[in-house]
Amino acid sequence: MRxxxxxxxxxRHASRTLLAxxxxxxxxxxxxDMVMLATGMRQSFATLLGxxxxxxxxxxxxxxxxxxxxTIAQARDATxxxxxxxGVTAVAPVLGTTIHVLGGPNPVTAFALGVDPAVQxxxxxxxxxxxxxxxxxxxxxxxxxxxxxIGDTLDVAIGFDPQIRTYTGRRxxxxxxxxxxxxxSADDRAAALPLAxxxxxxxxxxxxxxxxxxxxxxxxxxxxxxxxxxxRALPRVxxxxxxxxxxxxxxxxxYFRQLAFILGAVSLIVGFxxxxxxxxxxxxxxxxxxxIMRAIGVSRSHVVHQIVIEGIGLSLTGAAAGxxxxxxxxxxxxxxxxxxxxxxxxxxxxxxxxxxxFRALALLVASGVAAGIYPAWRAASxxxxxxLREEAVG
Amino acid sequence: xxxxxxxVRTIAIDQRLAADAGLRVGDLVVLAAEPGRANGDTVRIxxxxxxxxxxxxxxxxxxxxxxxxxxxxxxVGYGDRVDRFAIATAGGAAAxxxxxxINSVAFGFRAYPSREIAVETSKTFVVVSRFHRAIxxxxxxxxATFLLCIMLLKVDERRRDVAAMRLMGISRATxxxxxxxxxxxxxxxxxxxxxxxxxxxxxxxxxxYQAVYRTPLRFAIVxxxxxxxxxxxxxxxxxxxxxLAARRLARTAPLTLFGx
Amino acid sequence: MSGQPLLxxxxxxxxxxxxxxPVHAVRGVSLDITQGEYVAIIGPxxxxxxxxxxxxxxxxxxxxxxxxxxxxAVSTLPDKAATHFRLTNIGFVFQRFYLLPxxxxxxxxxxxxxxxxxxxxxxxxxxxxxxxxxxxxARADHRPAELSxxxxxxxxxxxxxxNRPIVLLADEPTGELDARTGGDVIALFDRLNRDGMTIVVVxxxxxxxxxxxxxxxxxxxxxxxxxxxxxxx
Numbered sequence: 001m002r003x004x005x006x007x008x009x010x011x012r013h014a015s016r017t018l019l020a021x022x023x024x025x026x027x028x029x030x031x032x033d034m035v036m037l038a039t040g041m042r043q044s045f046a047t048l049l050g051x052x053x054x055x056x057x058x059x060x061x062x063x064x065x066x067x068x069x070x071t072i073a074q075a076r077d078a079t080x081x082x083x084x085x086x087g088v089t090a091v092a093p094v095l096g097t098t099i100h101v102l103g104g105p106n107p108v109t110a111f112a113l114g115v116d117p118a119v120q121x122x123x124x125x126x127x128x129x130x131x132x133x134x135x136x137x138x139x140x141x142x143x144x145x146x147x148x149x150i151g152d153t154l155d156v157a158i159g160f161d162p163q164i165r166t167y168t169g170r171r172x173x174x175x176x177x178x179x180x181x182x183x184x185s186a187d188d189r190a191a192a193l194p195l196a197x198x199x200x201x202x203x204x205x206x207x208x209x210x211x212x213x214x215x216x217x218x219x220x221x222x223x224x225x226x227x228x229x230x231x232r233a234l235p236r237v238x239x240x241x242x243x244x245x246x247x248x249x250x251x252x253x254x255y256f257r258q259l260a261f262i263l264g265a266v267s268l269i270v271g272f273x274x275x276x277x278x279x280x281x282x283x284x285x286x287x288x289x290x291x292i293m294r295a296i297g298v299s300r301s302h303v304v305h306q307i308v309i310e311g312i313g314l315s316l317t318g319a320a321a322g323x324x325x326x327x328x329x330x331x332x333x334x335x336x337x338x339x340x341x342x343x344x345x346x347x348x349x350x351x352x353x354x355x356x357x358f359r360a361l362a363l364l365v366a367s368g369v370a371a372g373i374y375p376a377w378r379a380a381s382x383x384x385x386x387x388l389r390e391e392a393v394g
Numbered sequence: 395x396x397x398x399x400x401x402v403r404t405i406a407i408d409q410r411l412a413a414d415a416g417l418r419v420g421d422l423v424v425l426a427a428e429p430g431r432a433n434g435d436t437v438r439i440x441x442x443x444x445x446x447x448x449x450x451x452x453x454x455x456x457x458x459x460x461x462x463x464x465x466x467x468x469x470v471g472y473g474d475r476v477d478r479f480a481i482a483t484a485g486g487a488a489a490x491x492x493x494x495x496i497n498s499v500a501f502g503f504r505a506y507p508s509r510e511i512a513v514e515t516s517k518t519f520v521v522v523s524r525f526h527r528a529i530x531x532x533x534x535x536x537x538a539t540f541l542l543c544i545m546l547l548k549v550d551e552r553r554r555d556v557a558a559m560r561l562m563g564i565s566r567a568t569x570x571x572x573x574x575x576x577x578x579x580x581x582x583x584x585x586x587x588x589x590x591x592x593x594x595x596x597x598x599x600x601x602x603y604q605a606v607y608r609t610p611l612r613f614a615i616v617x618x619x620x621x622x623x624x625x626x627x628x629x630x631x632x633x634x635x636x637x638l639a640a641r642r643l644a645r646t647a648p649l650t651l652f653g654x
Numbered sequence: 655m656s657g658q659p660l661l662x663x664x665x666x667x668x669x670x671x672x673x674x675x676p677v678h679a680v681r682g683v684s685l686d687i688t689q690g691e692y693v694a695i696i697g698p699x700x701x702x703x704x705x706x707x708x709x710x711x712x713x714x715x716x717x718x719x720x721x722x723x724x725x726x727a728v729s730t731l732p733d734k735a736a737t738h739f740r741l742t743n744i745g746f747v748f749q750r751f752y753l754l755p756x757x758x759x760x761x762x763x764x765x766x767x768x769x770x771x772x773x774x775x776x777x778x779x780x781x782x783x784x785x786x787x788x789x790x791x792a793r794a795d796h797r798p799a800e801l802s803x804x805x806x807x808x809x810x811x812x813x814x815x816x817n818r819p820i821v822l823l824a825d826e827p828t829g830e831l832d833a834r835t836g837g838d839v840i841a842l843f844d845r846l847n848r849d850g851m852t853i854v855v856v857x858x859x860x861x862x863x864x865x866x867x868x869x870x871x872x873x874x875x876x877x878x879x880x881x882x883x884x885x886x887x
Contacts, residue, residue, distance in 0.1 A: 384708075
């Protein structure tokens with residue numbers, strides 16, 4: 001009968017109950033979104049970095065991968081040194097640069113990666129074959145911009161001398177494949193060529209140089225130990241493990257995590273306050289009824305249970321509605337943040353993880369329980385005769 | 395001073411580098427293009443400078459030094475090259491004419507007004523701004539719902555008073571006006587409190603993030619426009635919620651309000 | 655009517671603090687009520703009769719003295735035990751009916767039985783039976799707002815009888831009713847007493863007091879006159 005009484009009491013003031021549920025739903029949606037934001041970035045970044053099995057990134061000392069235009073000299077020697085370190089199973093060199101595709105009315109500028117196709121981890125071949133000398137794989141955006149297809153030949157240059165208005169490092173390359181670039185956005189014009197081709201096109205400035213090494217370690221090897229070994233063997237580089245990269249990214253994006261925490265906490269507090277207020281007012285209106293129930297022999301705990309059930313009902317219904325609302329608002333907010341320039345396609349800021357989501361909502365429902373307990377206990381503990389007297393007078 | 399010290403050139407470093415590397419004015423350091431190079435240029439630190447409040451530098455942990463152009467060109471092997479020129483002009487019209495003149499005679503480079511560059515490099519902050527606006531909208535919806543709920547409850551609590559007033563002959567309009575007046579007062583007080591809280595919070599946010607990112611940049615700024623917008627919005631919401639609740643109460647028959 | 659006292663008050667006092675000074679609502683009242691009696695307690699407003707009824711109903715505890723109902727010293731029971739005692743032994747009827755507005759008449763009568771963990775089928779049938787007893791079988795599915803004052807009070811009486819109490823206590827049961835409906839309630843009490851129920855009513859209503867078999871007069875917290883076996887008109 002307690003559930004029946006609780007449900008009827010909530011229905012008694014339907015518009016008030018509906019508003020309260022709506023308020024809790026918005027709080028729940030906000031809480032869910034903030035939980036998704038707090039965990040989403042880290043999770044999707046970790047997934048992105050670990051996608052091709054590379055656990056360590058090696059960049060010029062004091063820099064992060066592609067943070068600056070600095071490069072690592074004596075790349076061949078560095079590769080051999082790292083391959084000799086215990087636990088290293090693959091070393092993938094990457095040289096990043098800009099290329100200009102000539103021939104059309106306006107040159108098309110694209111980001112190019114010089115890679116070793118046998119061990120690369122920067123793109124996924126969708127069509128065609130891996131590039132060999134004088135061939136490249138291109139992103140869909142680059143193909144669209146140039147109007148080219150697989151099999152076409154492009155006139156590309158690696159540099160532009162503004163003094164004499166001449167493109168340098170020119171070469172004719174064949175488009176041998178179409179690829180999706182893992183660490184770039186879908187709108188980025190990008191191409192991948194063999195490392196030796198890019199180094200040759202870059203002239204002495206790029207000879208035997210790379211921007212980055214990606215290192216794969218054996219499954220049972222501690223990446224941190226390997227990372228330290230690389231830094232010891234090559235003092236002119238900085239080695240970053242996946243965990244370190246995530247930590248660095250989190251530091252740079254710490255604002256979002258802190259915002260998520262603060263807004264999440266505020267949502268929880270607001271939801272709690274709303275349920276407390278509703279339950280308190282509802283209880284105050286029914287003080288006389290509660291005193292009667294106590295007078296006819298209904299126990300204090302029964303009264304508290306019934307009122308707590310009302311609080312749970314509000315919170316649970318609000319949380320369920322908030323779950324649906326939260327998923328939609330998360331998509332909207334995610335679409336806004338995905339507008340960050342240069343953000344890889346694979347990164348999502350808001351990631352729905354059932355465990356985290358349900359834990360957060362369970363916290364909200366628990367706060368609904370707590371919200372009901374105090375006003376319920378207070379009402380159930382009022383002296384019966386005095387309350388009846390006051391209610392009769394009132 | 396030793397003879398060789400007279401030939402040492404000077405640089406300025408930023409506060410962050412000074413703090414992290416334990417450097418002070420007067421210290422000698424070696425600058426080189428590659429790490430671990432023994433034969434770089436020995437220079438003296440002549441000044442420690444504060445970083446500009448540049449949003450684009452906030453999340454980057456890099457250090458900055460200022461040195462003589464020719465020395466840097468020589469150390470990195472850049473030759474007689476620069477990345478860009480920054481040109482100061484006498485004012486708006488002078489800037490436009492300088493722009494036109496430079497672009498007409500430019501040989502291999504182009505001049506842009508600073509604001510165009512600012513827009514281009516601000517895309518990240520445009521995204522952050524849109525995100526904040528979206529969060530703001532959600533917060534407003536949540537606040538409006540909460541406000542309406544609380545107003546309904548508070549006005550409902552007064553229904554016996556309202557019933558007594560109506561039975562005495564006081565008109566619906568007077569009842570509604572009284573409730574709206576009360577809710578306006580509460581909304582106004584709440585708005586003023588909220589503005590104060592906003593000032594305090596923005597000061598805390600700035601203090602916190604300036605320390606975290608080691609920058610003089612102000613992350614939160616409370617402007618007269620922001621205050622006016624917020625106060626207006628909260629007044630509209632508060633009074634609107636009170637009006638809705640009052641109308642609902644006034645429409646109910648007095649005896650029903652008494653529970654009969 | 656058995657000669658055994660069912661309700662016993664011995665030197666019962668009840669004081670309330672009021673602006674720093676104690677108010678002596680009940681002062682040293684001793685009272686025996688035997689099983690099957692029909693007692694009316696009358697007196698001016700503020701004389702302590704409702705407070706006395708609350709002491710008898712284990713709703714309140716005396717500041718001094720004792721209250722025994724049956725074999726149970728209710729004045730020393732902890733709250734939980736007192737609550738359970740009320741549920742299973744006392745039937746209470748109030749001036750303002752106090753039915754739960756969200757429940758139907760039947761559900762209001764079932765409420766104490768649900769609390770006493772009576773199975774659903776049993777309590778539904780007993781509730782119907784009780785509503786039939788008070789003449790409201792046809793109104794079982796109506797909510798209090800759809801019932802007249804007299805009907806509501808009869809539902810309240812049926813609710814008070816739900817768990818087969820040993821005594822029925824009523825505080826101004828006709829206070830909110832007109833003469834005709836009040837008469838219906840008085841007739842019902844009379845019938846209950848003839849069926850063996852021990853009844854104690856607090857009232858200003860002369861007709862109700864006249865229907866009782868014993869009248870206790872109170873003044874300033876004390877019993878000033880006790881007239882058992884009042885002759886009926």
